Amino acid sequence: MYEIIGPENHEEFEEFVTHSPYGDVLQTYAWSKQKPYWTFRAILVRDESGSICGAMSVLIRKIPGTPYSLMYAARGPACDINNKEVLAEILAGAKELAKKFRCYCLKLDPGVTFKETTFMKHMKDLGFILAPKALNFENIQPQYVMVLDIEGKTEDEVMASFKPKTRYNIRVAKKKNVTVKVCGKEAVPDFYKIMVETGERDEFMIRPAQYFADMLDNLGDMCRLYMAYDSEGTPIAGTIAAWTYDKVWYMYGASSNQHRNLMPNYLLQWEMIRWAIENHCRIYDFRGISGDRSEDNHLYGLYRFKSGFNAEFTEFVGEYRYVFRPVAYKVIENAMPAAKKILKKIRNRGKNKKAHDKKA
Secondary structure, eight states, rough: EEEEEEEGOOOOHHHHHTTTTTGGGGGHHHHHTTOOTTTEEEEEEETTTSOOEEEEEEEEEETTSSOEEEEETTTEEEEOTOOOOHHHHHHHHHHHHHHHHHHEEEEEOOOTTTTTTHHHHHHHHHHHOOOOOOSOOOSSSSEEEEEEOTTTTTHHHHHSSSSSHHHHHHHHHHTTTTTEEOOOOGGGGHHHHHHHHHHHHOOOOOOOOHHHHHHHHHHHEEEEEEEETTTTOOOEEEEEEEETTEEEEEEEEEETTGGGOOOOOHHHHHHHHHHHHHHOSEEEEEEEOOOOEEEEEEEHHHHHHTTTTTOEEEEOOOOEEEEEHHHHHHHHHHHHHHHHHHHHHHHHHHHHHHHOOOHH
């Protein structure tokens, strides 16, 4: 049977998720605190002995202008993906929550590869709908990632597996006296400044500085901010990594335009990989890339960079949806693309005004 818990009694859930090979940092209660405008609930399933054998954190948020809410489980559930009975109990818990919060849909994007056909059959049998493939980050979480297998390997063995050019670039950074430090919140302003520069260069929206400071607070020992400095102590790049149990994830990265020849990004990745090795992790996850790996794709550089570390291209099953209210689902989901276009226009307008003000 399932049970539902909230923030006030999350400890047992958190212990399970953070010590499970099926867990993910995005499934933790700690991560839910990064989303203050969402309501946290978790569904637990126990075996005959009373021990937790499956769990799923869900975040619930009301859709503006409607009486309905969306339920979202980032990289959930945390359980044996081939155990249909546990999956069914988790879904039963989600249905109870859907009634209470008037949810029109549950969305989840498990960290499960498309090769897991038994899991996919179970999900179909339970009534889940698989969303269309998202080649370029169209869904909430990336469907395509790069994963480095480090299980049981030493630093020397992992380094030896990198492509020659990647090893060379790591050496270049060291030779040019680039240093990498694990920093606290005091370094967030420097990280954010470089992140703004990166966002303008690569044309993506960035989160406010407080978000990154909160991340260090909320995730605690599960999170690290790495900063790279040149020989004069100037911050030139930064990354944020997260860790639970047997995985480390590369979450955010930023680099200055002026110091890219010093190859700080390569050294930063190596230091995060070293953290994963120190924690005896099974994998280091570089996270998202495009599913289109053709060289004429504007996102090809991401794949080229991450593949240099001998990371394996990995395709997840994608985003599943369970529809509780078909009419509301149709109306809301059809309206979302139009709303996103309007938001994009507003953001671009602000970006163009900012560029004009700079020139003036």
